[in-house]
Amino acid sequence: MNRINKKLEENKKLFSIYFTAGYPNLDDTVPLIQNLEKAGVDMLEIGLPFSDPLADGPTIQASSTKALKNGMTSETLFEQLKDIRKSVSIPLIIMGYFNPMLQYGVEKFCAKCAEVGVDGLIIPDLPVDVYNDKYKTIFEKYGLINVFLITPQTSEKRIRFIDSISKGFIYMVSSSSVTGSQSGFGEEQIAYFNRIKEMNLKSPQIIGFGISDNLSFTQATDHAKGAIIGSAFIKYITNFGVKSVDKFVSKILKG
């Protein structure tokens, strides 16, 4: 069974963190993963940096630009991750834009993911229908879960369709925004969380975008299986480095 599915079966709310591979320093990737697992994080999204990250706000774009400057590439990331499963057991997901994967070769990319022990992918600019027509069989051949996004604007019909083809969780974008542009959730967002909850989807939902502290984390996990923090974490390691990430984690979990 895929580690993501196993994790989703656990009877607890999940705390997931996104970070950009190769940031702040090229070799921070592996220690960061190890430290975050030790600190009690349930799942990680490893960001493969891209020059033009359309769905991300300034924080993640700046970290991507720096990571690329540091020399991060698809090849380098796989090299860094090659022994990761000797020390880490939580689910690992690569989140990145489609063009670098296309240039690497989609099948080769998937094969590499499986080889090093990556469990799934989130590719914001690979549309659901293109995935379904062209890439689904490749992903499934390598046992990878492709995670789809929904937003407050996604129609009910489309959510049902996305739910029907999801093999893991649905990434629920909290608001109509790029990453990192919200703080706390208002009535409108809570209403959206409730609306999705009442749809009784087969796939659990994990909420991302705009979660930055214990309050927003609690609001999100009250309405979904888990929550993902990205920009707020990137800001933290920008200021405090990668060693004390346990403090960040406990502040989110305990307030």
Added chain:
Amino acid sequence: MKYNIDDNGYYGEFGGAYIPEMLYPNVEELRQNYLKVMAEPEFQEEFKQLLQDYVGRPSPLYFAKRLSEKYNTKIYLKREDLNHTGAHKINNTIGQILMAKRLGKNRIIAETGAGQHGVATATVCALMGLECIVYMGEIDIARQAPNVARMKMLGATVIPALSGSRTLKDATNEAIRDWINNPVDTHYIIGSVVGPHPYPDMVARFQSVVSEEIQWQLKEKEGKTNPDYVIACVGGGSNAAGAYYHFLEDENVKLIAVEAAGLGIDTGESAATSVLGKEGIIHGSKTLLMQTQDGQITEPYSISAGLDYPGVGPMHAHLYKSGRAEFISITDDEAMKAGLELSELEGIIPAIESSHALAVFEKKKFEKEDILVLSLSGRGDKDLDTYIKYFEL
């Protein structure tokens, strides 16, 4: 149709809509409505009226006698430089602002490189009384001060793109982000035949007025609707798409696409996407783009800001790959020389983008009886500073 778009939004293998889910409702709304809206008689009537009375269409098809004599062939110039705001760009912004109004949008966003599309967008927003926000790279703002001032006079808000390389591609990223953050009330007026489907097709259709006019104008002058060659410069490719449009499926009409070689193809300072690019995804479209081996999008260079884009529209990627169009690269120096030559021979100072197309006559030999139509996409007023510096005028 072999060269125009198919029902799925692809030109051959290029095109599509590679967009984040956050953009799906916006793009889908447009996709479902654009053809329907464009087919409405009232829409067509308003569009044509504005093109005539406001833009000044039809633009003349001018027989360039002295230029033709020099190159011993028959050269017609399609005078898009005479349009209001000085280039072909306004054909598209007029169309899109009418589209935006029909879709009930009251906030308009756009990206701009040198500022031409920004000015054309700010102009139509002023005309329609709609809020206008233009994203422009911080570096471009510094080097295109007159156009920034024009946009401000026209009532637009110009927001600097501070991310990445702070030029056109980053301004495009910022505009897309704005659209993600404002999904309901906002229409994004893309300035070229780039971006996710249906943009390349919609922009090409609005620009297709150019080739439609060429057909009847040529009929009046030469007794036939089709030239032997249509020549146009290609950055994103909107003026070329407009000039080619009605000739796409008629293979008797040869198409020439002129790209900016910058300092030279192999110098690392170039924007010749067909030569230097590889298949990939940029701004929501599968097309040819300049990128590293690892799939990171690289910065192009050209003396002409309008050709300084790391991709081409998917229509042009298909025209290149299928061999339907011949792609020729022109360096900064060759273009500047051709721009000066047109000024001296015909009394027309062209935009540096169009100068690239004009430089083809030095590169390629045409027959005396060939009929050539060259899209003179813009006028050179905006480029005076560059001409002055280059020629030390």
